[in-house]
Amino acid sequence: MNKFLETLNTGKVLLCDGAMGTELQKRGLPSGACPEEFNISHPEIIKEIHKDYFNAGSDIVETNTFGANRARLKLHGYEDRVKEFCLAATKIARSVCPKGKFVAGSVGPTGELLEPLGELPEEEAYRIFSEQVKALEEGGVDVIYIETMMAAEEAVIAARAAKENTSLPVVGSMTFELGKAGLRTMWGVDIKTAVEKYSEAGVDVIGANCGKGFDEMIAIIKEMRPLTKKPIIAQSNAGIPEWIHGMSVYTETPEVMAPKAEEILNAGVNIIGGCCGTDPTHIKKMREILDRFEYNHI
Amino acid sequence: MIEELLKELSTAVIDGNKDKSLEITNKLLELGLSAKEILDNGLLPGMDVVGVRFRDNIIFVPQVLISARAMKTSLAILEPLLSKSDLRGSGTIVIGTVKGDIHDIGKNIVAMMLRSSGFSVIDLGIDTKVEKFLEAIKNEQADIIGMSALLTTTMGYMKTVIERLKSEQINIKTMIGGAPISKAFADQINADGYAKNASDAVKLAKQLMGIALREE
Numbered sequence: 262m263n264k265f266l267e268t269l270n271t272g273k274v275l276l277c278d279g280a281m282g283t284e285l286q287k288r289g290l291p292s293g294a295c296p297e298e299f300n301i302s303h304p305e306i307i308k309e310i311h312k313d314y315f316n317a318g319s320d321i322v323e324t325n326t327f328g329a330n331r332a333r334l335k336l337h338g339y340e341d342r343v344k345e346f347c348l349a350a351t352k353i354a355r356s357v358c359p360k361g362k363f364v365a366g367s368v369g370p371t372g373e374l375l376e377p378l379g380e381l382p383e384e385e386a387y388r389i390f391s392e393q394v395k396a397l398e399e400g401g402v403d404v405i406y407i408e409t410m411m412a413a414e415e416a417v418i419a420a421r422a423a424k425e426n427t428s429l430p431v432v433g434s435m436t437f438e439l440g441k442a443g444l445r446t447m448w449g450v451d452i453k454t455a456v457e458k459y460s461e462a463g464v465d466v467i468g469a470n471c472g473k474g475f476d477e478m479i480a481i482i483k484e485m486r487p488l489t490k491k492p493i494i495a496q497s498n499a500g501i502p503e504w505i506h507g508m509s510v511y512t513e514t515p516e517v518m519a520p521k522a523e524e525i526l527n528a529g530v531n532i533i534g535g536c537c538g539t540d541p542t543h544i545k546k547m548r549e550i551l552d553r554f555e556y557n558h559i
Numbered sequence: 560m561i562e563e564l565l566k567e568l569s570t571a572v573i574d575g576n577k578d579k580s581l582e583i584t585n586k587l588l589e590l591g592l593s594a595k596e597i598l599d600n601g602l603l604p605g606m607d608v609v610g611v612r613f614r615d616n617i618i619f620v621p622q623v624l625i626s627a628r629a630m631k632t633s634l635a636i637l638e639p640l641l642s643k644s645d646l647r648g649s650g651t652i653v654i655g656t657v658k659g660d661i662h663d664i665g666k667n668i669v670a671m672m673l674r675s676s677g678f679s680v681i682d683l684g685i686d687t688k689v690e691k692f693l694e695a696i697k698n699e700q701a702d703i704i705g706m707s708a709l710l711t712t713t714m715g716y717m718k719t720v721i722e723r724l725k726s727e728q729i730n731i732k733t734m735i736g737g738a739p740i741s742k743a744f745a746d747q748i749n750a751d752g753y754a755k756n757a758s759d760a761v762k763l764a765k766q767l768m769g770i771a772l773r774e775e
Contacts (some may be wrong), residue, residue, distance in 0.1 A: 282712055292715040293659020293686075336661045336686055372661050378624050412621075440616035447664075449619030502711050504718075504744045537711055537739075 265363050265403045266430045266465060268320075269492050269531060276551055277365070277496060277534025278314035278322040279544050283511070285310070285325070287540075295337040297329045300349040307350065312357045317541040318548030321532070322358070323367040323406055324350040330393045332371035332381070344396040351400025365406045365432070366397030368419055375414050383418060390422035398427040408434040408470045408496070409536075411446040413458045420462035432494055432532075433464035436471040437481050444481055452481065456488045468494030471536045473501060474513055475521035482528040492531035499538035511538025515546035522547050526554045561590060565601040568633070572605030573612075575625030577632040584633040594640035602630055602637075606675035613668070614758035620664060623757075627671045648677030650768045653695045654705035655687030657716040662709035665737060665757070669705065672757040673764055689720045696731055703767055705760070708737040718748040725749075732767040736760060 262270075269275065285296050288306050300307055311322045328334065329346045339346070347366070354364040371389055373381040394405050405423040410416035416435060423431045435455045437444040445451050450458075452469075459467050467489055469481045478497035485493055499511035499518065513521075518539075525533055533551065535543050564583055571579040580602075587597050609626045612618045652673055656666050663685045670680045681699050683691055692704060704724070708714040717735050724731060734752040735745055745753035751767060754760035 282710070286712050290712065292719075293657075293713055296712070333661065336659075374624070374664065378621055442616040445616065445619065447620050449621065501741055502714075502739050502744070503741065504714075504747045 263403070263430050268363075269466070274526065274530065274551060274555060275320040275363075275532045276318055276544065276547055277494070277532055278311075278319040279535035279539030279541065280537050281310065281323060281325050281327065281367070283538050284540055295328075295334070295339060297326060297334065297346045297350070298337065298339060300325055300346050300353060304349065304353050307353045308357055311354050313541040314544055315357060315359060315362060317544040318551075319362070319534070319544055321363040321365050321404075321534070322354055323365045324354050324397065324400075324402060325367070326350045326393070326397065327367045327369040327408070328372075330368070330371055331389045332373050333369070343392050344399075347393060347396035348400045351397060351402055355401055363403040364401070365404045366394065366400070366402035366429075368393055368397075368405060368407045368423070369409050370411065370415055370419075375412065375418075383414070386415060386418045387422050390419045391426045394423045394427050394429075398429055402429065404430045404432060406432045406434065407464075408432075410435045411450070412448045413450045413454060416455070417458050417462045420459060420464050424463045430465040431463070432466040432468065433459035433462065434468045434470045434494060434496070437469055437477070438473060439477050439480065444477070444484060452484045453488055456485060460489065460491065464491070466492045466494050466532065468496070468530070468532070470494070470496035471498055474498055475500070475518055475525070479521060479524045479528060482525055482530055486529040493529065494532040494534070495525050495530045496534040496536045497525075497539075498536045499543060502538060513538070515542050518543055519546055519550060523550050523554065526551065561587065561592060564590075565597070568597070568601030569605035569608070572602055572626055572629050572633075573608050575622065575629050577629040580629040580633045581636070584636055588636070588640075594637040598634075598637055598641065602633055603675050603677070606630055606672065610672050610675070610758045610761065614756050620668070623668050623671075624664075627668070630671070630675070648679070649765065649770055650702040651679045651681065651699050652703045652705055652764060653681045653683060653692060653699060653701040654707070655683035655692060656685040656707045656709075657713055657720065658686055658688050659716065660708050660710050660713035661685045662707070662737075665709070666705075666707035668757045669707070669736065669754070669760045672761050673705075676761045676765070678764060689716075689723050692720055693723070693727070693729070696729060701731060703732045703734060703764055705764075706733070706735045708735075708740065711739045714739050714744065717750065721748055721750060734760065734763055734767065
């Protein structure tokens, strides 16, 4: 069995990393530039970010490949560099990954609309995701993370592509927001539907990422936990950004986050981490909370 | 008869039934109704309902897009028949997703809602550089510029655009929106307004134009 799943099956709660995008910005990614190209032009920066997360206590880091799919890279004219970016990103993460820790291959949405609403045919979306996950497996990731999905159809296509084209475990995550109809994605997908669709597609871990902050994440996990026996992942944003000194700064500091992260652990997640706005200081705090939590639950 | 048909047209837009929407639009034209009347009393009231339902989470992005398509199908026949003043109505808005950002679903919905409220909308698409905004503002004599961003890595570009407008002394109202955008951010970069959703964007645009808001 895959080492990642094996570890998860022991019942140990794993700590993922925090944000990549907002960290890249802090460390020099210009507004509007292609983050995935940094794997080639600034590998040392990516390496530092991964290292900082491992040093802060992460068990898993995510490759800098969220947008490394043909559809998104096209914006920058890099559509033919999917494999190159994915291999480079994985190599960087692996080079700083301690023994017994994991590298997850990040897979985000295409950014396009599927037919019949948009112009992206289902088969084309499948090919786009297949190309990315194959490259990530070739690079040597331990698990595929499909994240920030909002349309159930696209999430399922990505999950199928990962399941059918690699032998890796697959994490399927979506982004929910609280509105008048409860917790839903922008496409209207509720948590029950997300769990059903991802389960049908055969993912190994289900969860939520991004969103409006840790309070909403608590609500999401509480609603999701009774709906599945599969391990659950929660990676929240650090609140909503404010603009301070020319940078988007997120409002939930590690101290503000701490009690909320604990509540997410109590709600029964199996992997916890952060999304936009969380940094190594958040992860360090989570490590403390998680260690205490694990100690109390032995 | 005509009243009934206009109501059916609104319903076709709400349901996103483009075949029906097209059929009724043609029928109404045959009955001698003007393009402007069909737009104002059939299509637009339908889109109003869509906007409110979207805001209230009764419907979501896919349903709005389907309604938009129905409206577009009818509008394609009506547009050649509408005079420039019919289309200009509330004001002219140049809209776009800022440089580096390819996310246009929210922006498209906002553009559509604004059109449905009588604004003339010039949509510059995605990845819009400041020069492109400036050119369009000049060519179209726009009253408002609307900017959208989904990424925290691109929202800063809105500031770039607003500063450029100021340095070039271009007198135009600015409104912004997108997932990471807040009122506080809008204030900090000196935007004239921030809208949380498409429905609020219409309200904001009307406010910026000094148009009295209709009671809901």
